[in-house]
Amino acid sequence: MADRKRKRDDEPVSKRKKEEREGLADTILENSILVMKSCTYCEKQGCDCIASEEDSRRCLSCMRKVATHYSKLNKELEEAEEAWLEAGARVKRLRTQKREWLKRMERAIARGIDNLEELERIEREEREEREAQRAEAARQAATSLPNPTDPVTAGSAVDAVDWDAFDPSLLDLDFGGSHSQGLSSVQGPQ
Template identity: 30%
Template structure:
């Protein structure tokens, strides 16, 4: 037979459900207690507990995500400080400046390599008779991964006897 926590706490061996109020036991009704768990939890109480549980789980997940982000940031700063100290730099701002300069130098180096390869390949293509009728002005490099602006603005020596794109398209 079920027993509510109030009656159990008072040392009673059992309690009976009130015929007038099936959600409470006779003792809780007699004492005017509004809460009685003789019938376990009501569906509404179960929903409230589930909602609270879900909110707490969401909060835990949010905090864990934030903690992961902070740990990654801490690792990044630690690595950055190690790089600075290895280079004899004592300020993070100075390291940022040096690394930005190095990144720009690397970008320029890669662009020069790409430009050299493209120029070499272009010379081969220009000399190939199968490309004589090709309209080079129709090539759209606007959405290209490679920055072609430096190449397109540079002078390319043409193979003797070949015609430029403008000459071919006319």
């Protein structure tokens, strides 16, 4: 009994039930006898009721009917789950579109624009202007600094340095070394 309970905990219910049905069907086929009194299903279908001598809870026709019904329900469940997932993805997409639309409307209202076409036109113009500014800045950066690997402009690389940023009075400071030759009133630590 403990082995049976552990088996039920480890396996999914559908797999366990399928194995039980297959086992019962095999038992019926191996040890089958024709039952004198047919079950209701076999009687309605007009077929022979074949059951197992050892386990006669169900006949073969009833087992097939149950297995077919189970497979049909399982297929319907999978289709319904797939449709549910697709609907969830659609809802997510629509929520994103709604959120973006609300942001655009807020931008339009903040600018005093009445319709989205006007907002789209203005945003397109601004985007084109920003792209043109970026392209111009990149062009200026490429032409203003000489290329040190280019032999024609390599000599002018020194000219690109802003020499006014250097303070010549710093050359007179004595930082405690014996290399300094300038006259300075500022002495470093000794």
